[in-house]
Amino acid sequence: xxxxxxxxxxxxxxxxxxxxxxxxxxxxxxxxxxxxxxxxxxxxxxxxxxxxxxxxxxxxxxxxxxxxxxxxxxxxxxxxxxxxxxxxxxxxxxxxxxxxxxxxxxxxxxxxxxxxxxxxxxxxxxxxxxxxxxxxxxxxxxx
Numbered sequence: 312x313x314x315x316x317x318x319x320x321x322x323x324x325x326x327x328x329x330x331x332x333x334x335x336x337x338x339x340x341x342x343x344x345x346x347x348x349x350x351x352x353x354x355x356x357x358x359x360x361x362x363x364x365x366x367x368x369x370x371x372x373x374x375x376x377x378x379x380x381x382x383x384x385x386x387x388x389x390x391x392x393x394x395x396x397x398x399x400x401x402x403x404x405x406x407x408x409x410x411x412x413x414x415x416x417x418x419x420x421x422x423x424x425x426x427x428x429x430x431x432x433x434x435x436x437x438x439x440x441x442x443x444x445x446x447x448x449x450x451x452x453x454x
Contacts, residue, residue, distance in 0.1 A: 313426040315436030320424075323437040326381040327362045334375050334387040340366045341373065344442045345435050346419035348405060358433050361419050365449050372408075374417060379433035388412070398454035406450060421446045 315323070323345065331343050341364030350357045360381075364373040370392040376385035390410055397409040401418075408417040424438040 313428070314424045314438050315427050317438075319436040320438040323435040324439075326435070327377075327437075330362045330377050330381050330384045331364055331373075331375060333384050335364065335373060338364065340368055342366070342442055342445060344421050344439055344446055345425075345437050346374075346406075346421045347425075347434055348419040359419070360433070360435065363419070363421060363446070365446055367449055367453070370453055374419070379435075381435070388417070392453055395454055398450050400447070400450070 314320075327345050328338070328343055331338050331341070335341070343362060343364050346361040346363045348359045350359070358379065360377050360379055362375045362377055362384075364375075365371070372390045372395075374388045374390070377383065390408065390412065394412055395408060395410045397407070399407055401407060403420070404422075405418050405420045410417075421439070421443045422437075423440040423443040425434050425436055427436060429436075
């Protein structure tokens with residue numbers, strides 16, 4: 312009922328896969344998921360969106376900032392097990408990564424799906440239940 316339609320979810324998957332491919336030449340070993348983080352301030356909310364690729368074989372996470380329309384793709388942040396000092400889930404389900412390669416903490420949520428009501432809030436409509444569960448297990452088992 313609250314999940315996005317199959318068509319919208321398929322389109323979102325295509326967008327994030329294309330965005331990942333713009334930065335990573337061989338996306339084959341990675342599972343690609345959509346993530347976001349909402350930072351609430353006193354006067355406004357800032358929503359950051361990401362394409363996240365993770366590989367159990369390579370013990371690596373790649374985080375790529377994207378615009379809400381996925382028409383702008385930022386530089387890839389490649390984090391291996393060796394350079395992540397901490398990766399923990401918060402009470403709200405958000406992941407907080409600490410690494411010497413980052414200026415601060417990197418925080419985001421990999422949702423099983425995004426509710427249709429968030430479409431107007433610059434969050435992609437997507438269903439990724441299996442991928443979100445695999446990501447959670449990957450973080451818990453690797454870090």
